[in-house]
Amino acid sequence: MKHIQLPLTKDKMKDLKTGDFIYLSGELYTARDAAHKRLFEMIQNNESLPFDLQDATIYYVGPTPTQPGHTFGSAGPTTSARMDAYAPTLYDLGVSCTIGKGYRSSAVKDSIIKNQALYAVAIGGAGALLGKCIKKAEPVAFADLGAEAILKLTVENFPITIALDAQGTNLYQR
Amino acid sequence: MKEISVHAIRDALTKMVQDINVNYPSDIYELLQQANTQETNELAKNTLGILLENAEIAKQEKIPVCQDTGMAIVFLKIGQDVHLIDGDLTQAVNAGVAAGYEAGYLRKSVVDDPLYERINTKNNTPCILYTEIIPGEKVIIEVAAKGFGSENKSTLTMLTPADGEEGVIQTVLEAIKNAGPNACPPMVVGVGIGGTFDYAAVLAKKALLRDSRTPNNNPAYAKLEKKLLQLANETGIGPQGFGGDATALAINVEYFPTHIAGLPVAVNISCHITRHAKEVLS
Numbered sequence: 345m346k347h348i349q350l351p352l353t354k355d356k357m358k359d360l361k362t363g364d365f366i367y368l369s370g371e372l373y374t375a376r377d378a379a380h381k382r383l384f385e386m387i388q389n390n391e392s393l394p395f396d397l398q399d400a401t402i403y404y405v406g407p408t409p410t411q412p413g414h415t416f417g418s419a420g421p422t423t424s425a426r427m428d429a430y431a432p433t434l435y436d437l438g439v440s441c442t443i444g445k446g447y448r449s450s451a452v453k454d455s456i457i458k459n460q461a462l463y464a465v466a467i468g469g470a471g472a473l474l475g476k477c478i479k480k481a482e483p484v485a486f487a488d489l490g491a492e493a494i495l496k497l498t499v500e501n502f503p504i505t506i507a508l509d510a511q512g513t514n515l516y517q518r
Numbered sequence: 519m520k521e522i523s524v525h526a527i528r529d530a531l532t533k534m535v536q537d538i539n540v541n542y543p544s545d546i547y548e549l550l551q552q553a554n555t556q557e558t559n560e561l562a563k564n565t566l567g568i569l570l571e572n573a574e575i576a577k578q579e580k581i582p583v584c585q586d587t588g589m590a591i592v593f594l595k596i597g598q599d600v601h602l603i604d605g606d607l608t609q610a611v612n613a614g615v616a617a618g619y620e621a622g623y624l625r626k627s628v629v630d631d632p633l634y635e636r637i638n639t640k641n642n643t644p645c646i647l648y649t650e651i652i653p654g655e656k657v658i659i660e661v662a663a664k665g666f667g668s669e670n671k672s673t674l675t676m677l678t679p680a681d682g683e684e685g686v687i688q689t690v691l692e693a694i695k696n697a698g699p700n701a702c703p704p705m706v707v708g709v710g711i712g713g714t715f716d717y718a719a720v721l722a723k724k725a726l727l728r729d730s731r732t733p734n735n736n737p738a739y740a741k742l743e744k745k746l747l748q749l750a751n752e753t754g755i756g757p758q759g760f761g762g763d764a765t766a767l768a769i770n771v772e773y774f775p776t777h778i779a780g781l782p783v784a785v786n787i788s789c790h791i792t793r794h795a796k797e798v799l800s
Binding site for chain 1: 567572579580585623636640699
């Protein structure tokens with residue numbers, strides 16, 4: 345079992361292989377459907393982005409609201425395939441890892457190989473357990489999107505499994 | 519004639535949507551435990567163990583089991599001798615759902631316009647409401663909180679009578695294989711056979727609200743359920759699609775008479791939580 349400190353820089357990524365079960369600690373960003381659409385429009389219009397994509401990890405999640413006395417809500421992964429249209433561009437711009445659940449398109453796989461990046465999965469439907477690994481949350485952008493806003497999360501021992509590594513090996517087709 | 523206040527329906531729904539989002543339904547939890555006991559693949563067993571631990575955390579700390587707290591689907595069976603008082607029923611149902619999603623710190627996942635604006639309604643309504651008139655003086659409320667990772671993988675196919683049982687089996691297995699890890703297996707699958715294009719889908723949804731431990735009353739359909747479950751678990755998709763025995767926890771089939779030319783089949787895919795509850799007002 346490996347523990348990795350975020351950000352996932354290239355030197356930390358080279359030993360990570362598909363099927364590896366890893367605990368992540370450090371900062372990552374949330375973004376799902378609507379946030380991706382907006383980021384994509386900003387990129388096309390050459391606008392400055394709300395956070396630095398270099399070596400960033402993006403978690404595809406739309407959490408539940410945080411209850412009083414809790415640090416965060418329920419926060420399991422959403423289906424990654426819906427972000428396939430946007431992911432290659434984000435990898436090209438420096439994103440090192442995306443986290444979600446399920447299959448990715450061949451275009452995403454190709455982009456991961458080209459950029460020597462990663463795709464990882466967290467356990468779908470384990471939102472209560474995964475939410476407890478989130479120790480801090482700060483708003484970053486698009487607050488009007490509610491659950492789809494971009495947040496910066498500080499996670500501790502957040503469990504993921506590598507599903508596509510820089511060689512393009514796929515967890516679901518081994 | 520029996521008077522029942524729409525406020526009673528509203529208040530019941532407020533409680534029900536909160537409850538199903540933090541507490542696993544007893545049928546699904548029991549099947550998940552059973553799958554964990556029977557699983558032979560080590561990674562799959564580990565994954566099922568994490569899901570059971572997640573269920574425990576959710577229950578103890580009253581955190582939603584899953585962040586996708588779903589779109590609410592309400593089935594109301596209204597006794598024909600009931601007079602509903604105190605206002606508009608549809609408004610009361612939506613008010614009950616909205617209040618539950620607010621009070622329970624549940625995620626608001628509904629957008630107003632599906633194609634263009636897609637603006638979040640911020641209260642998780644409207645819900646999907648089906649009403650049915652039944653004999654008697656009761657109101658039966660059934661509710662599901664349906665997540666869309668699995669809903670998105672559901673299918674509707676108009677088979678022909680010649681396709682028969684083999685065609686139905688192929689259609690269901692295709693949908694399960696296509697859903698794979700995206701639908702958060704081990705899945706619960708609702709299958710609607712017969713009726714019309716639209717009604718087959720309603721049957722499939724109703725199948726998901728059934729107690730998944732109880733087979734169909736008709737022995738032929740009960741046998742089909744068993745066969746489908748066995749075939750689903752032979753696909754090797756396994757929990758979360760990581761491989762293993764437990765691809766589905768249950769496959770529930772509902773059927774209805776259909777046209778001489780038709781064999782509609784709806785496959786409503788649901789996840790390892792499949793939140794549902796029932797309450798009777800009388």
